[in-house]
Amino acid sequence: MAEPSCVLGDPEGPGNVFVRTIGLAGVATFLFRNKHAIRGNFARTEGLWSVLETPDDPVNVSVRSVGLAGVVMWAVLVDLVKLNWLDSNLLKQRAGNRIEYxxxxxxxxxxxxxxxxxxxxxxxxxxxxxxxxxxxxxxxxxxxxxxxxxxxxxxxxxxxxxxxxxxxxxxxxxxxxxxxxxxxxxxxxxxxxxxxxxxxxxxxxxxxxxxxxxxxxxxxxxxxxxxxxxxxxxxxxxxxxxxxxxxxxxxxxxxxxxxxxxxxxxxxxxxxxxxxxxxxxxxxxxxxxxxxxxxxxxxxxxxxxxxxxxxxxxxxxxxxxxxxxxxxxxxxxxxxxxxxxxxxxxxxxxxxxxxxxxxxxxxxxxxxxxxxxxxxxxxxxxxxxxxxxxxxxxxxxxxxxxxxxxxxxxxxxxxxxxxxxxxxxxxxxxxxxxxxxxxxxxxxxxxxxxxxxxxxxxxxxxxxxxxxxxxxxxxx
Incomplete structure (x- = not known):
């Protein structure tokens, strides 16, 4: 499985965000510099809610971000915030928050x-x-x-x-x-x-x-x-x-x-x-x-x-x-x-x-x-x-x-x-x-x-x- 990447935040801001991944053991830590909010299975910046789902099998997650004063930290257990890179045709609906292409x-x-x-x-x-x-x-x-x-x-x-x-x-x-x-x-x-x-x-x-x-x-x-x-x-x-x-x-x-x-x-x-x-x-x-x-x-x-x-x-x-x-x-x-x-x-x-x-x-x-x-x-x-x-x-x-x-x-x-x-x-x-x-x-x-x-x-x-x-x- 190819490692997907995700760009977060305003590229004009300072600093970089990086992610340390611990596969099946269970914890993916998303380090951050700014505010964050977590609602159920959603992690949010100041922009749209992002849906994260976890696969059943072990997987390494790579998240790449441009630097920015508006970049957000996500710190969540894989059990709670699950990761799945969605098909290019649609994004799913979750918890009443419609997120789609x-x-x-x-x-x-x-x-x-x-x-x-x-x-x-x-x-x-x-x-x-x-x-x-x-x-x-x-x-x-x-x-x-x-x-x-x-x-x-x-x-x-x-x-x-x-x-x-x-x-x-x-x-x-x-x-x-x-x-x-x-x-x-x-x-x-x-x-x-x-x-x-x-x-x-x-x-x-x-x-x-x-x-x-x-x-x-x-x-x-x-x-x-x-x-x-x-x-x-x-x-x-x-x-x-x-x-x-x-x-x-x-x-x-x-x-x-x-x-x-x-x-x-x-x-x-x-x-x-x-x-x-x-x-x-x-x-x-x-x-x-x-x-x-x-x-x-x-x-x-x-x-x-x-x-x-x-x-x-x-x-x-x-x-x-x-x-x-x-x-x-x-x-x-x-x-x-x-x-x-x-x-x-x-x-x-x-x-x-x-x-x-x-x-x-x-x-x-x-x-x-x-x-x-x-x-x-x-x-x-x-x-x-x-x-x-x-x-x-x-x-x-x-x-x-x-x-x-x-x-x-x-x-x-x-x-x-x-x-x-x-x-x-x-x-x-x-x-x-x-x-x-x-x-x-x-x-x-x-x-x-x-x-x-x-x-x-x-x-x-x-x-x-x-x-x-x-x-x-x-x-x-």
Missing amino acids: QDFVSYIEIDPEMQKYPQNIFMTTDTPTNVKITTSKTPEDQITCFNSSITIRYPDFGTNVSSELKAIRIRSTENITVAVSAHHDITTLIPTEKLSTSYIVSPPSPDRRFQTFDAMTITALQDNTSIVLSELGLSVITNYTLDALETRIHRNADVLAYNIQSSKPVAVFCGMYCMSDVNCSNMIEQIPPSNQLDTIYIVPPNIDMLRTSATIITEKNTFITIRGITIPFGPGRRTRLSITDNVLVLRSVDPILVTSQAFHKDASVGSPYLTVVPGVNQYLPWYKVVVPSGWNTNYIAVMMRKSAVSGLRANKQSIKANTIRFEKNIAIEDLEYSVIIAEVAEGELTLDTIDNTPFGLMVYGNRLGAGYGFAGNVLR
């Missing part, structure tokens, strides 16, 4: 611009990890190892000789965040464990200056997945069955909003797709399932003279407060609101889907992009993203409580005043929020707050003839 799916569309602008996968991690990328049609896997962030081209998998839609599955041995590009635009991928069987979707606004069609794609996670596509609140349009990683594209037929119901979880993407390589830019955005929608949204503007519209989609009868006025909304209603240099606040009685779409006034200057707006209750205190290279300007839009702004950090540093391009304070009920848009450099970007206050994050950028945008997080 991160798992994502995405589709790839072959269009005329693929050779000029190949699709990329952007991945970040806080722990060194292995990532496996597969398709349903090919036996070979692409395995990538990285320890912070990485940008890779979509695997070939024969896609350069096929015109059909294909899907890939991305599995990681540690927690990661993943975003993918489609020609220009970028979307954050949703872990498959968060995907579901019910969605509401509204295609983006078509812009006749671009040779595109607006549409959505549906990708199955499991075989024999039945799908029913309806006009939201009205009749069924079509139904069919897909096997694992099969993908179907639906061109929009002047339907304002769709409802998708499936027998098993599916991944849903929405955007605009190129019909030619002339004045064209794909838009892509993965849509969160209905059970992940929120009731309060802060929609920031897009600077650089970009025209922004926010689209609201309702699934049931509800009331939405817009610019201080409460309006009744029926099921399946789609409303688009223009945003110029202001901030839009939306409050709904029931969960709604909100997307942000940006266009430049001059089509030759910047192409459109689409972004799901994160709800206030979905904000997180920490993000790690890759700001893509090759763009003239890149921005972050941060929505957070005003009282916590001074504690916001980008790559462990305060946001520099000379990078801020927009700042506005708004009130939501009894709380005051700040919206800050700052210019950032390309590359890895970690954002957090000193006091762990959650905040919303949207990233976007542009160059001549192109634009992109994605959210840091769209889930609760």
Whole structure:
């Protein structure tokens, strides 16, 4: 049996952790420098709970760790904390703490611009990890190892000789965040464990200056997945069955909003797709399932003279407060609101889907992009993203409580005043929020707050003839 290894902690900290192993005799001592916690068969650092199981036969355990001020000691009897190096396909559930490999799916569309602008996968991690990328049609896997962030081209998998839609599955041995590009635009991928069987979707606004069609794609996670596509609140349009990683594209037929119901979880993407390589830019955005929608949204503007519209989609009868006025909304209603240099606040009685779409006034200057707006209750205190290279300007839009702004950090540093391009304070009920848009450099970007206050994050950028945008997080 090969000796496995495990990396613990922050590689920037001092010192090394080592493990002395005493096989069958019974005691494995994990020396440490910091706090530790043991709950049943779990040993925990400040990060995730790690499952340890013991084999019946004698075994020597080798644990290797990078040095770090955050590395933890584990001192446990083998009888209590058992060690088993798990299969690469899953991690087990123990004591109500779900621990599993991160798992994502995405589709790839072959269009005329693929050779000029190949699709990329952007991945970040806080722990060194292995990532496996597969398709349903090919036996070979692409395995990538990285320890912070990485940008890779979509695997070939024969896609350069096929015109059909294909899907890939991305599995990681540690927690990661993943975003993918489609020609220009970028979307954050949703872990498959968060995907579901019910969605509401509204295609983006078509812009006749671009040779595109607006549409959505549906990708199955499991075989024999039945799908029913309806006009939201009205009749069924079509139904069919897909096997694992099969993908179907639906061109929009002047339907304002769709409802998708499936027998098993599916991944849903929405955007605009190129019909030619002339004045064209794909838009892509993965849509969160209905059970992940929120009731309060802060929609920031897009600077650089970009025209922004926010689209609201309702699934049931509800009331939405817009610019201080409460309006009744029926099921399946789609409303688009223009945003110029202001901030839009939306409050709904029931969960709604909100997307942000940006266009430049001059089509030759910047192409459109689409972004799901994160709800206030979905904000997180920490993000790690890759700001893509090759763009003239890149921005972050941060929505957070005003009282916590001074504690916001980008790559462990305060946001520099000379990078801020927009700042506005708004009130939501009894709380005051700040919206800050700052210019950032390309590359890895970690954002957090000193006091762990959650905040919303949207990233976007542009160059001549192109634009992109994605959210840091769209889930609760």
